[in-house]
Amino acid sequence: MRISLFITCFNDTLFPRTGQATVELLERLGHEVTFPEEQTCCGQMHFNTGYSDEAAALVRRFVRVFADEEIIVCPSGSCAGMVRDAYPRVAEQAGDDQLANEVAALGSRVFELSELLVDKLEVEDVGAYYPHRVTYHPTCHSLRLLRVGDKPLRLLRAVRGIDLVELEESRECCGFGGTFAVKNPDVSTAMLADKIRHVLDTRAEVCSAADNSCLMHIGGGLARLRTGTRTVHLAEILAATE
């Protein structure tokens, strides 16, 4: 299958390893990965902060860049959620019927990584080997915008060597929330403190998620406290082999 990678600007710039892992994983499963190099940002930060004009321009750009791509994978729950959940509203706000049609057609072609693997490629055991104690934070937008359910956990359970431990109160937000983390730093870090407490209670070496923005926040807190617990994107665990 030919799969187009929507890397997200955040992963592209700050977490390239996640993109590399996504490519390696999909190629190992026998698929062809393409990367439309014209892509920049999906507009999530602008949209969620209230800058809908700027977001609309980025939405139009995204629609143009991915117009001919049949299957698009995104290793970020919140950016995939932006395209599927918010793009229709951006088009509606802009009063642009053609854009509305285009984003409606686009939405059904965009998959978050675990959705692509489990729903589209119908695979749970991706042949990964990861001999570490891991706990998984499901992230709000994967859970509530995309409704991926337990797909990431099903993928992780099939990884050989993994010691997967349940995270208490896992559905609770970690407190990142994009610009929320800097606009309301005190509340954000109070939420983070509880998330970190639950992560440390698992005695996991690794806290994983399908969104590097949440992981940067959780990992930033874990690093500040010198806990030794690392954050690793789901794609990187699934790409790992013996």
Place this chain on the structure above:
Amino acid sequence: MSRTERLGFPAAAREALADTQLRRNIGKATQTIRAKRAAVVEELDDWEELREAGRAIKERTLRHLPAYLEQLEASVTAAGGRVHWARDGAEANAIVAGIAEAHDSREIIKVKSLASDEIKFNEAMAARGISAWETDLAELIIQLGDDEQSHILVPAIHRNRAEIRELFQRTLAAEGEQVTDEPAALAELARKHLRRKFLSVPVGVSGANFCVAETGTICVVESEGNGRMCTTLPRVLVTIAGIEKVLPTWGDLEVFLALLPRSSTGERMNPYTSLWSGVTEGDGPEEFHLVLLDNGRSDVLADDFARQTLNCIRCSACLNVCPVYERTGGHAYESVYPGPIGAILTPQLVGLDEAGTLPYASSLCGACYEVCPVKIDIPSVLVHLRGKVVAKKREKRLDPEVAALKTAAFAFSTRGRYERAQKLSRGQKVLGRGRGSVPPPLSAWTGARDLPEVPTQTFREWWRGRANGHGGG
């Protein structure tokens, strides 16, 4: 406790977060109610259909609101009641004070009413020499403590038993009487105080959970029975209801009586449901007044997207699941409507100049939308209101946030600019490690979190190197 100037959410939240007793009280209470709600919602196979019905009825009613309000007025009048229209709080308060004065009463007893809190009813009555007594136990605790409510359903959620014992000892106990913190003993003390009021005060004031247009029936749901006494014992009863409280028919009411108790207290049915239509000779109040309050609601209605805010039935399920509310409590929202619903309702009622930080008081985690019994898409309304805040910021000449986000949008507008910006972010080492070494707003991040180092190679550089046969993995 009362403040004249708003601090704004970030500063008010910072104060609240410092109160560890408050965090423990709120955390314990919200987690308990959350679990109860989840258990009783789980019981119903058709919960999602009920939510959808609730949403659909509310939205249809709001689309034809003027017609239903006029029908309600006609029905209440036909049933022997009188309807008053109040554009704002001042008008509503003047109407009720006038009614009390016409009956030579210097006292009013009240059943819990958010609308009356919204219009600062008690203060307005006091200014006219009328004492308004709260009869809901939690509202009484707030009133006796000169405190402010911090939750829609459980206004004194921020107080624990020991704090309430101390308050009752100080305000309600007879001289020499020793009060224990046994719930039964505390309730008995409040009961004695309230019974005296129920039996002597001639004017009662209530809010309304629902107003049924077809029969002019008012519905109040509660747990204590004090509301029942308030609405049946006084000679004169006045109900203050927001204009969005109207429902067309009893058939519609059925849906909401299933949605509300499960969402609010986590009960299958609430203990007391009082319903009355106008007046009945020889039974209950001799005089009934309905005050229909606008106070900004028409403006909310005028906004096509944010209008869904008026679907709210004040169940408070969104507060109980909100990770922000759970940590800050209600006072940080500086409104009688706290939590996620308050973050969208308050700015629309009082204006963004007053409450412009509230639309940002959320991580957009979506837990509120998931539980809302009338499916208000609170995260999307928050984002919609942020757009209005930004529109105001754009009017200013030099707003740093507008400048930063415009710059970012420009950088994302072409591939070339984007790739140059990527290189720049690497060269600058702005995102270096260490504490306090970065300027605002990044310093808000590094207060408690380290920043990752910017990698030496972007993904796209790796991709290109790989395509050219080198630089892979």
